[in-house]
Amino acid sequence: MMILHSNATSPYVRKVRIAIQLLGLSNRIEEREVRFRDPTDPFHQNPLSKVPVFVGENGSLIYDSPVILEYLDHLAGGGCIIPRDxxxxxxxxxxxxxxxxxxxxxxxxxxxxxxxxxxxxxxxxxxxxxxxxxxxxxxxxxxxxxxxxxxxxxxxxxxxxxxxxxxxxxxxxxxxxxxxxxxxxxxxxxxxxxxxxxxxxx
Ligand SMILES: N[C@@H](CCC(=O)N[C@@H](CS)C(=O)NCC(=O)O)C(=O)O
Missing domain, CATH: 1.20.1050.10 (Glutathione S-transferase Yfyf (Class Pi); Chain A, domain 2)
Structure with missing residues (x-):
């Protein structure tokens, strides 16, 4: 299962959540609400301590939101939310x-x-x-x-x-x-x- 470290008010996270649903990837991704003030929260693996943070298929850490959207497009076969033309x-x-x-x-x-x-x-x-x-x-x-x-x-x-x-x-x-x-x-x-x-x- 891939992971989206998430937050309900972030517009950058919202882009990712919309893309996940548009691309039909919801059942492959678990969403985890971050605790910003908890220094042990895994989203701090992003040294910038910003959400969204994504954990991809092979455990790779992916940020920020434009890169995550590109990864999701790749997972969906490419050319879906990032046109090829x-x-x-x-x-x-x-x-x-x-x-x-x-x-x-x-x-x-x-x-x-x-x-x-x-x-x-x-x-x-x-x-x-x-x-x-x-x-x-x-x-x-x-x-x-x-x-x-x-x-x-x-x-x-x-x-x-x-x-x-x-x-x-x-x-x-x-x-x-x-x-x-x-x-x-x-x-x-x-x-x-x-x-x-x-x-x-x-
Ligand atoms: N360029 C980043 C911006 C992400 C960002 O600014 N996220 C905010 C939430 S809206 C955040 O995590 N802020 C916490 C902080 O800056 O300490 C992206 O597109 O992912």
Missing amino acids: PDARFAALTLHALCDGALDACVLVMSETWFRPPDLRVESWVDRQSGKIERALTVLEAAPPTLSDVPDVGQIALACLLGYRDFRFDGTWRKAHPRLHAWHDAFAAKVPAFAATTPVDP
Whole structure:
């Protein structure tokens, strides 16, 4: 049995959980919720102490989420969520990188409130990160990706980015981004794993 070291609120883990279901791999992978503060939790085998962490077929340790998605695609035979055609492939990978970059900025914004007392927060830093998120959403709103039969890694990442904006930022993106709103709803209707992985605070 392969293992996904997991967390119910992480958007990066959510990408992996959606991919597992899309690729029909659920019965080969056991999910284990990590205990971040427990130094003996096996996910710390990733020296960065970040989830997701995956243990592959031969016991190999695999991270971070883009690499895990590539491994899952390989397990499923290849060319499923990472297209083989070069144009489609690099479009999907670039969309994936854009959405992950926007997610990184979201997590940095949240970290200001999670880890810093109010008098030590740096507004200019939050504004800088918020600018990245806003510019990414503007570009995506101008041309949302066409939803493919089996969503690729870029589309999975976009759905998880929008889901994270709902979860941690009160869904404020929806009003100014009607095309992304429609895209999000179409993705949710097409991919049951999206609703099944809706994040919840413990
Ligand atoms: N680039 C990584 C990012 C993973 C990441 O930032 N995970 C967060 C949870 S959302 C985490 O584990 N944070 C704990 C920490 O940074 O100490 C990926 O794509 O897997």
